[in-house]
Amino acid sequence: MSDTPETDGEWNRIACYDHPQFEQGIAEFARKLERERDEARFDLAFRRDLCALQQKQLDEVCLERNEWKEVAEGSLLGAIHERDEAVRSCHIWQDGYRALLDERDLWKAEAERWRDCQKDD
Numbered sequence: 606m607s608d609t610p611e612t613d614g615e616w617n618r619i620a621c622y623d624h625p626q627f628e629q630g631i632a633e634f635a636r637k638l639e640r641e642r643d644e645a646r647f648d649l650a651f652r653r654d655l656c657a658l659q660q661k662q663l664d665e666v667c668l669e670r671n672e673w674k675e676v677a678e679g680s681l682l683g684a685i686h687e688r689d690e691a692v693r694s695c696h697i698w699q700d701g702y703r704a705l706l707d708e709r710d711l712w713k714a715e716a717e718r719w720r721d722c723q724k725d726d
Contacts, residue, residue: 608643609636 607613612635616628 609639612636612639 612632615635616632
């Protein structure tokens with residue numbers, strides 16, 4: 606089968622006319638145009654398929670990026686929560702430490718007062 610079936614069909618229809626060289630020239634020109642058209646159709650289909658594939662890949666990358674973004678944001682929120690808990694624990698410890706120091710100082714002052722009282726006796 607020829608790669609220019611439409612032109613061949615038209616050529617067979619007009620082949621009975623009296624000007625074979627003229628007809629042959631037209632037929633060759635038409636075959637060339639038909640090949641170029643078919644090549645352009647193939648190229649257009651290829652570009653369309655390539656564009657669709659690239660869009661699909663872009664969509665997949667965007668979806669994956671969004672999934673990783675959610676993971677990162679979740680991890681960040683978890684880290685912030687852990688930091689806040691650590692800060693709260695630190696404040697609790699500091700408050701307890703200050704209370705112990707205050708109580709120590711109170712008992713130290715009380716001990717010194719009792720010592721001073723014993724010296725006076």
